[in-house]
Amino acid sequence: MDEENNYWRKCGSCKKEIGFNTIYQMCNVSSCRKFVYCSVDCWNLHNPVMNHKSSWAEENRSPSKVEAGIVQNETANAPRRILVQSKTLNSNASDDSQEILIVASKLKQYIKDKYDMNTAANVMEALSRDVRRLTDRAVEKARSEGRKTVMDRDYE
Numbered sequence: 001m002d003e004e005n006n007y008w009r010k011c012g013s014c015k016k017e018i019g020f021n022t023i024y025q026m027c028n029v030s031s032c033r034k035f036v037y038c039s040v041d042c043w044n045l046h047n048p049v050m051n052h053k054s055s056w057a058e059e060n061r062s063p064s065k066v067e068a069g070i071v072q073n074e075t076a077n078a079p080r081r082i083l084v085q086s087k088t089l090n091s092n093a094s095d096d097s098q099e100i101l102i103v104a105s106k107l108k109q110y111i112k113d114k115y116d117m118n119t120a121a122n123v124m125e126a127l128s129r130d131v132r133r134l135t136d137r138a139v140e141k142a143r144s145e146g147r148k149t150v151m152d153r154d155y156e
Contacts, residue, residue: 008062013042021064025057036060101128 007017011024012035018024025037029052037043043057062068107127108119138154 008068009036011036011038011042013037013045016042018062020062020068022062024060024062026060027052027055028058029055036062099128100124101131 006019008020008022009018009024010016011018016038018036018038025040025043026033027035027037027043027046027050029050032046032050032052032055035046037046037057040057047055102124104119104121104124107124111117111119134155135150138150141154142148142150
């Protein structure tokens with residue numbers, strides 16, 4: 001059997017191997033659930049780094065080899081293929097064209113506090129259209145420069 005099949009995953013802090021059918025700890029915060037920890041002490045090391053305000057370690061049991069789908073045959077060592085459908089500007093434009101991109105409460109509060117005026121509901125739709133148009137231009141500018149990250153300078 002391969003050496004890589006002797007454990008389920010590695011600890012997110014100390015990198016110790018967590019075996020199959022073994023107790024491990026997991027953070028209750030949804031953005032940290034991809035990491036697992038071999039003990040509460042290792043989980044506790046990540047808490048100050050991640051700056052969670054209210055979190056705890058959840059005790060779980062790792063799957064057995066059978067549950068994890070680790071079997072000894074020729075397909076177990078075959079490379080895993082993951083197919084991902086990429087989104088382009090045109091493929092999802094019709095789906096998201098009506099979605100509001102502006103936080104209405106924040107904009108209304110800003111206008112009320114600064115100018116003592118009210119805001120009509122259809123302002124959010126108009127601003128969302130403008131934001132989409134500006135973002136489409138910024139994405140094209142980033143692509144033309146060979147980047148996959150849209151930066152503030154792309155909006156200028």
